[in-house]
Amino acid sequence: MIRVVVVDDEALVRSGFELILRAAGDIDVVSTAAGSQAMREVGLHRPDVVLLDIRMPDVDGLTILREIRGMPDPPVVAMLTTFDSDEYIAAALRSGAAGFILKDTDPEQLAQLVRTLAAGGVVLSPKVTRAVVDGYLDGGASAAAARRVAQLTDREREVLVLIADGLSNADIGARIHLSVGTVKDHVSAILAKLEVGSRVQAALLAQRAGLLEQSEDLL
Known part of the structure; x- marks a missing residue:
């Protein structure tokens, strides 16, 4: 079972996520909490994944994220957002968030996103805005990102595209017929x-460099 804690200031959001995820069968929502209770619940239940509201009135989600990331063997954290503040998303990614999930995500997709997070994959909504990518990369030119990507071998670019698709090392290995150890070496x-x-x-740098669009053109 994948153990999840949901942190949001709105009780309706917490209960909705709990209901959806528990219906998946392989996910156990061990706790839901408002921001002020987040660290206590995460410390008590030691979840695999935390879904954390990026903006809450009682305590800043970014502060909670940094505290969680400072724990020994911290859980994976994905930010819940409505995309009302791109700069908060960029700051969360810099602070170690494994991605972000829109609060209006299709319920049928939510459980799979949690599974991806638990497996070590990346979760980036397809609705990512250019402002998020630009802000996260400090506004650097796309050409600079492309130059970095150009240093990669063909196999490394292939692995990078799959990382951006949210796949874990095991999933990448299965997709392109490599051992998990070899995939880890490529990722490093x-x-x-x-x-x-x-x-x-x-993943964000790959998007900024246009690598993901190139890979789609080849499909």
């Missing part, structure tokens, strides 16, 4: 060559 090389510290950063 990608992060080093792109000079980024996480899969989310790599």
